[in-house]
Amino acid sequence: MTFWPADFNPRDDVVANLDLAEMDTPDGAVRFIIGTDGVFADSNGDEWIGSSLIGASGLKSAINGIAPAGSVSLSFFQDPNAPDLVEQIRDLGLDYIKGRAIRFYTQPIRSQSEYQAPATPPILWLTRIMRTLSVKASGAQDRVITVGFESWAEHRRSARRIMLNTEGHAILTGSANPSLEFMPTTDTQEESLFG
Numbered sequence: 001m002t003f004w005p006a007d008f009n010p011r012d013d014v015v016a017n018l019d020l021a022e023m024d025t026p027d028g029a030v031r032f033i034i035g036t037d038g039v040f041a042d043s044n045g046d047e048w049i050g051s052s053l054i055g056a057s058g059l060k061s062a063i064n065g066i067a068p069a070g071s072v073s074l075s076f077f078q079d080p081n082a083p084d085l086v087e088q089i090r091d092l093g094l095d096y097i098k099g100r101a102i103r104f105y106t107q108p109i110r111s112q113s114e115y116q117a118p119a120t121p122p123i124l125w126l127t128r129i130m131r132t133l134s135v136k137a138s139g140a141q142d143r144v145i146t147v148g149f150e151s152w153a154e155h156r157r158s159a160r161r162i163m164l165n166t167e168g169h170a171i172l173t174g175s176a177n178p179s180l181e182f183m184p185t186t187d188t189q190e191e192s193l194f195g
């Protein structure tokens with residue numbers, strides 16, 4: 001099994017690769033193109049709305065016991081004559097998205113004509129669970145709405161520790177290892193090796 005669909009060779013020349021994000025909500029899926037303005041209809045007939053004001057954080061690896069999360073943000077200037085988007089988001093509340101999936105896709109575009117009639121459907125490469133919603137105001141009308149999602153290693157920090165002993169070996173493999181009964185239990189030396 002391969003990540004790429006059968007009709008697409010990742011070594012082929014491509015004009016573009018669209019980064020797509022789909023958020024699951026109670027009212028249905030909301031689809032965005034990250035970092036690019038425009039509207040794109042994929043080969044399934046789904047419409048993706050793009051904006052250079054939408055950005056996604058880089059996904060970091062879990063190192064030293066941390067499990068970094070990711071986020072998707074929308075930065076914008078609030079039009080004073082338009083309905084307040086931040087208030088609309090606050091009215092919906094965190095429960096509107098919390099615990100729901102956010103999916104990231106890549107859409108290869110092999111030729112200029114594929115912008116209007118793509119031959120390959122979007123390729124799913126990451127699914128995470130949305131956890132947080134925050135709003136930041138800077139100045140009179142500058143706003144940032146951020147949706148945070150779980151890390152790919154979210155459960156790492158809550159993993160049960162398994163001791164390296166006969167019982168721990170049985171948990172891991174399903175059978176006990178009697179030789180672990182003779183494993184040293186302390187690293188202190190009773191006598192010096194070199195006298």
